Amino acid sequence: MGLSQSTIAIVKATAASAAANAEAITTRMYEILFETHPETKEFFKDADPDQHKKLAGAVCVYAANIDNLGALSKAVEKMAKTHVLVKVQPEHYPIVGISLLSAVKDVLGDAATDEVLEAWKEAYFFLADILIAHEKELYKQQI
Helix, strand or coil, X not given: CCCCHHHHHHHHHHXXXXXXXXXXXXXXXXXXXXXXXXXXXXXXXXXXXXXXXXXXHHHHHHHHCCCCHHHXXXXXHHHHHHHHHCCCCCCHHHHHHHHHHHHHHHHHHHHCCHHHHHXXXXXXXXHHHHHHHHHHHHXXXXX
16 A cells, blocks of 8 residues: 555655754654664664765655655665665664654654654655565575
8 A cells, every 4th residue: 555645745745844854853863763772773883974864865855756656766775785784674663763753753843743743654664664575575585
């Protein structure tokens, strides 16, 4: 099942605000993630020091293309390969998702209404499901 039209509309409508605050959001997300799940630091031990900027860029590109996911196929492929390389598992996605949504709320404050957060949650987990499925295939190829 695809994303709801409501979610697409809300994500598109809030994409500019997300982009303007993307680095602050992703920086805060990593703070929350590492505070609540310190074991996740292991996934980032060899990451680029500007990982938060890369994630910010990915979030912005996703929001801008939420109604044209085919445009993201190369980016999804690259992310999936990186995730497999560091051994990301499906159970890690909810942890990151909760951290990301908490960061959105922290950074955007009152602008992050329940409706906005619900739309971004749906969008996040939709993309997570795509990545999980792709990563599953990549893990199978390693066997």
